[in-house]
Amino acid sequence: MGQHTFILNGSTVTVNVDDDVRLLWVLRDVLGITGPKYGCGINVCKACTSHINGKAFNPCSVQVKDIGPTDQVTTIEGLPATVGAELHPMQEAWLENDVAQCGYCQPGQIMAAVAKVNQVHAAGRELTDADLDEIRNICRCGTYSRIRTAIRAGAEAM
């Protein structure tokens, strides 16, 4: 049993858990942060997508020992605070376009979308269909077209 400290949604947290437990289960089963969802556990479905130091990652595939005390982990719960608002512009775009159906994949979709737009903006480019095609998050309800529309709208506002 190891002690692990990191920054979660702006606050420092310390957990006592074995080194090799994947961060998804530290978040969900130990800390009760349930926004990141389980859909596969092998970094394929991307339902658990969150941010580490501002970049998209999948906590199902990271051992808690690999997260350091200065690492900033942001889940969907902490996304609005990154822009100091009630909701992040991407969440607003999601609402505007009524994207969610069952909603299970949506926290991961939004976190992936924000990171993808940041990545494209950092490269000084505009979002393209090819960028959107790179997003691997599964939506089994099939609401891909609204996801694409919402990401474009969210990118405008970011």
Next chain:
Amino acid sequence: MTDLESRPPFARANLRRRTFVGYLLGGATLAVAADLSLGNPAYAAVPSLPQIPELYDLGDLQTDAARPTANLIRIVINTDGTASFELPRMEVGQGITTSTAMIIAEELDLPVDKVHVSLAPARPELMFNQLTGGSNTTVSTYTPIRVAAAIARNALLGAAAIELGSIVALLTSKEGVITGPTGASVSYADLATKAASPTTQAVSVTLAPRSSFTVIGTPQNRVDALAAVTGRKTFTLDLEIPGALPTMVCRPPTLNGSPRSISNRAQVLAMPGVTHVEAVDTGVAVRAATFGQCIDAVRALVVVWNPGSVEGESDATVLAKLRAAEIPLAVPPIPLLAQTVEAEFTFMFRSSAALEPNCAVADVRADHATVWAGLKAPIVAQTEIAAAVGLPVEKVTVNVVTGGGSFGHKLFNDAAVEAAKISQKMGVPVKLMWHRADEPRQGRVHPMATSRIRATVLLGQVLTFEQRHTSVSTDFGHGLGEMISHNLDKLPTGLGNLGFAETIFTLTQELPYDFGVVTQLLNECDMRFNTGSMRNIYSPDVACANELMVDRLAALTGQDPVAFRLAFLKNSRVKDVLRKVAAVGQWGRSMPAGMAQGVAVHSEYKGATAVLVEIDCRPATVNRPIVNGVTGPRVTKAVIAVDAGLVINPRGLEAQMMGGVSDGIALALTSSLHLRDGHFLEASWDNYFYTREWNAPLDFQCIVMPSTSEQPGGAGEAGVAASVSAVACAYARATGTMPTRFPINHDQLSFTVKPFVPPIPESPTDGLSHTF
């Protein structure tokens, strides 16, 4: 050409200004009720021509099944001015909590966000009337919910008249406030207790005509949208039930195997976090502090297994059985000069798994049990859990939790019953989760099927159209089966469940064309698989076969596919949606070689859909690289038009059509299971290729057709059949070859098969190398 335009499609449901009886319930605050079977008239005998589903379909069966039960649904006006309603159906993403809130808001003159719709737990007294399936929710609940809401509004008006010293006729209600002639007003919050009835009494009410609607028919966002985008929406695995620790099952290497013995139980019990290891009939269950530790324990278990139900079997051996079981075609006498066209189509096994895996929380004690799960047939689940743990039904509480998708999957209670058994055996509460790999390998699948069609043509007319659909047995021993007879369906008749499946088939399949002598027959065989009613049940396969054949008939008679369909379609609503997609989608526009348009129609759920797609089958597109992904042909554009009768929420309907198109693309092009050596090979979303962003249409348009109908149709499944058909037809036109096996990429295994022992893959540790 006989046109059925003379028969109003919804004449039987003429609800205009009908008066209904409901109840004011005795209590401290205003509560009203209505019978859930209201507004669903009886039907005449089933005619032989036209086809059965045109006049009496699966939805009518569901509605009729509920008729004899006195089943009240209740709306309560709360002292904060909101209304509460427990819907005896399950929300899985199809939007029924939103549309139900809209129906109540309409009749109550209350803002939609002041109507709280939750999901009712299992209510055994509802008997057959607590099943979510067949796209029947709004069809069957629309009138009773309106009646209850209208009674509540009348009671509020009555109380307000006393409060305001006026008479009801002079009052107006708007957004939860009732205003009198002097401008004085009183809110529903103030009236909630004053309008309460001391005793339960029957009252009559007249419903408003649709011309007065201000909420129904307007686009509304989902009531749970904010919860969904903030991560606050709660699913079964998010519930915090005291003591219900993470639990998973080590499953057998072949389909439906069972554990014989555990070789290293003590060793696994000593692993970090592990609290319990117990064998159940489906495998070996482990309970631990985290799911991560469950995964490790499942992988560490050494189990001796009994054989499964399909040892040694493969796609080819099952297909051979299907072919042997096909009912022969028997063309009636036709003129000598008629041409015969024949084709056989094969549809491989598909997984109906949602993104939320099978899961349930169970707390089974000596004298009672409580279960939480996403269940579309909770009454059946309650009965089966009770039987599984040896408790009386009334000692089992089944809570219905919002589901992370269903697609037919949650008609079954596999996880709920399994969780109850495990909880009983371990003597502690459990939160059971299936691993993703468990879903395609041991979970419910859409059965493999063949569809053989023979048609005859003479002088531009189709004289006969025969279809023989042959399928691995579809398991209806749950919800839809509950409708006819839950117990009867389970009897070992030695004939499979042929009779029941054929009933469902007959009630859903409708060839919308005037093709002379039409016969559509189903035969089912082979009950060893875990099958289910995947979204739209038989229709995607049957319609795909039909529509490909229709294109062939059009070509044979030298006609354009749209013109040919318009010439032979029977129903004006189907023609209208086809004309609409042809116009919006610019049918017939020129396309480069390797690209083509395809079009298809479908008629079901008291409605009609048409889909036009454009597909790109050029090598540069087909072979575009996506790591661990299937690319293949891309549907670049999809246009879908839907006539669903009276539409409650066009925005929600459009969402369902979008999902239907995504499903159709996957069914036609990429998604299937491969059976080899007694097990399915797929174990991941990168093995089972549901539509991904790189397969999604770049241009999607949905047209909701205007309708003057007073009757809502079904939405949740209505978009699938025409979509898969249109994609298949487009592929045939783009490549010049009519595909006969679906999905078209089935013969190409596009992934490395994961091991079967241990049954689930290790959790990766390199996640930080894949950030962006």
